[in-house]
Amino acid sequence: MTDDQNHQDGFARRERRVERRREEILQAAASVFATKGYAAATTREIAAAADIAEGSLYNYFSSKRDILVAIISRSPSPVDRLLADTAHLTDRDQFVQFIEQAVMAPAPEQPWMRTIIKEAWTDDELFRQYQAGHIEKLTSRFARVISGGVKAGWLRPLDPDATARAVIALLMAFMMHPMRACPAVETPEARTQRMQSAIDILLYGLMGHQSPEQEKE
Amino acid sequence: MTDDQNHQDGFARRERRVERRREEILQAAASVFATKGYAAATTREIAAAADIAEGSLYNYFSSKRDILVAIISRSPSPVDRLLADTAHLTDRDQFVQFIEQAVMAPAPEQPWMRTIIKEAWTDDELFRQYQAGHIEKLTSRFARVISGGVKAGWLRPLDPDATARAVIALLMAFMMHPMRACPAVETPEARTQRMQSAIDILLYGLMGHQSPEQEKE
């Protein structure tokens, strides 16, 4: 092994270490942001959560806001991962299964997602700058699946774009408090039951005919 | 008119002026909070928006947080007003019309609503303290309507509580950015079209049979 290779390796190793550290900081920061919100979180708290000195943060990010931006713009988020591979949805059963998984996904527990909802989805500027394109991409990808389903006949006639947006909106709504934390104390069974109802409504609508499940009875 | 009456009138007049001023401050503050979020908003901005001196805020509210709480806990919010008189919904057509109105309601434009979503619905403590009971009341009232509809047969079998929550969640989701502001520029017609699709999905589901509108074609 040559000196040059050694040097190369050392460089790569350092790169990896830096990258790992950045990741740790983002995890810690997302956790703090999710709890207190971006503005109320302090760099001191973030540093403590990342087990690092306050000043050291600035070796990895240029500002507190830069950390937030990194969290928001980084891909893939849990929702991303969920929607990432919708391309393979080629029949009704797979689609139903996908909707069920999406609704039941415990995404809201993840600091990452809560931070994005709290900050980007309620802030015009952040949303436009870092999330809009992202969401657009997801929407159009999902819209294509719906469009395919409609053409293939395993979905009823639906406006692909509007439908994609409505589904994403519903998934988001399930991550906010009124859906998550109410009633304050809830058994896991009740929660499952509630989710099942949501899936049912999403799939068959308020006014629709009996859902297949009910038809069986 | 006696002196006493004069005094009474003066007292009442002052009371009204104070109340009006409080209202102005709340409007101004809600507008600022909606744009920048509670934590990032400064009392200086709020005072400027309300066109009074910074110190004068404290003649009407004891703290910045007190202003936020007043906004959040004040009733009725636009959503309240919407759901307030659902008791009269006694047949399918009225129910459908109600859902349509609810989705189309321009509530999201109102600073008031956006402040509540931004702060209370993403903050555990605020939500528990000021909104939880509120939402619970709305939910149970709406659930009763659904329950009535199911019994009367103009609604298919639905879990009343879960359904109520799902509908409210959807209405909320429609007030957040991904549903409102995307794509950034949108013609009113496109927006209406999008809303119509959302209504359609809410009423008839993703997998449902053709909606009545489509059946006509």
Add this chain to the structure above:
Amino acid sequence: MTDDQNHQDGFARRERRVERRREEILQAAASVFATKGYAAATTREIAAAADIAEGSLYNYFSSKRDILVAIISRSPSPVDRLLADTAHLTDRDQFVQFIEQAVMAPAPEQPWMRTIIKEAWTDDELFRQYQAGHIEKLTSRFARVISGGVKAGWLRPLDPDATARAVIALLMAFMMHPMRACPAVETPEARTQRMQSAIDILLYGLMGHQSPEQEKE
């Protein structure tokens, strides 16, 4: 009674009312100052204590500090009253009796006195401006009595001025906490006993021969 007299009477009556009001405000303010100190007391509190509107204070005094100055420079204070008529002290028994009364005087309970101690006696400027001359007058008057006593032989040879100051200092010290409030809980008897000891020391000294009282035993 002529119109002029009527007018005169009205004027005098108003004068008296104003004076009475000023007095009330000073009483109230002294009470507040004694508790919280001048700087920490607010005009709002003073107004509340005087049962008057905040703005009305300024019809009687030109500033908060003006109120303090009025309290401090007003005569006679309790100490003044005590020392006012020392001119009649013409023999040993009267002098002893006077010392006893001075030490036992419950002056410290009075807001007036506590305010003077708290503010003027620990503040260079206030003291120089408003109390120095006052104290000097008292001191020289008391020094004359001592001088007379020494000449007449019913007091041992003492430096009149230094003695006057030392006695006044001791009376002051008895109004401060370490002498008043310690130990925290104290029976009235214990307090009397403590005062008696102080009088004894003041009259006969630490190293002196037995006090007359003790000699009797």
Add this chain to the structure above:
Amino acid sequence: MTDDQNHQDGFARRERRVERRREEILQAAASVFATKGYAAATTREIAAAADIAEGSLYNYFSSKRDILVAIISRSPSPVDRLLADTAHLTDRDQFVQFIEQAVMAPAPEQPWMRTIIKEAWTDDELFRQYQAGHIEKLTSRFARVISGGVKAGWLRPLDPDATARAVIALLMAFMMHPMRACPAVETPEARTQRMQSAIDILLYGLMGHQSPEQEKE
């Protein structure tokens, strides 16, 4: 020297620097408090006096009040040091000498002591919380000395506790303005003369027989 030792030394050095800085701030603050009083002093002035930025104060103390408390509760104060070693007073001459030193001590010039008098000795809460126990300890220690003196016969019969309190009160009184600053301009000789008179009165009382000094004449 190992790396570990190096690290240890660095740690210790920083600790010392922090401690030194705290001390500087306390000195500066005591000086400001002594002049203007706690409430009227501003953090800006304290910072300026300590020659650091205003915000830096909060790296060493958690609040302005915390600085005051640190000054007040810190031991030993000048008075402490004075009374600390009274245990060795075993005869009349030593006792007389001690009293003389205590009265003549230039303690009042020290900001530290003036701050304690100004704030703690005129403020119920501060006194109870931070000084009461302190004074009690001093008092009981000094009372034991007096008790010993009485038993041994080189002190006349005195109530030990009350006497201890009276002496401490007198020492305190000598630190306040009427004793210190009057008359405004005073030659050192006059001051000494005044102190001597105070000592004389303290030792032999107002009514006592001629002091030893006078007997010599």
Add this chain to the structure above:
DNA sequence: GATGAATGAGAATTCATTCAT
């Protein structure tokens, strides 16, 4: 690269004083 003390701009809040009613 890591540290954490130093900084100072800016935040919320208080309060003596003024002034329209």
Add this chain to the structure above:
DNA sequence: TATGAATGAATTCTCATTCAT
């Protein structure tokens, strides 16, 4: 003359960012 809302300067305290070690 009495009132108390309005004012804004001043205060305490926070915190993102910098920088010497």
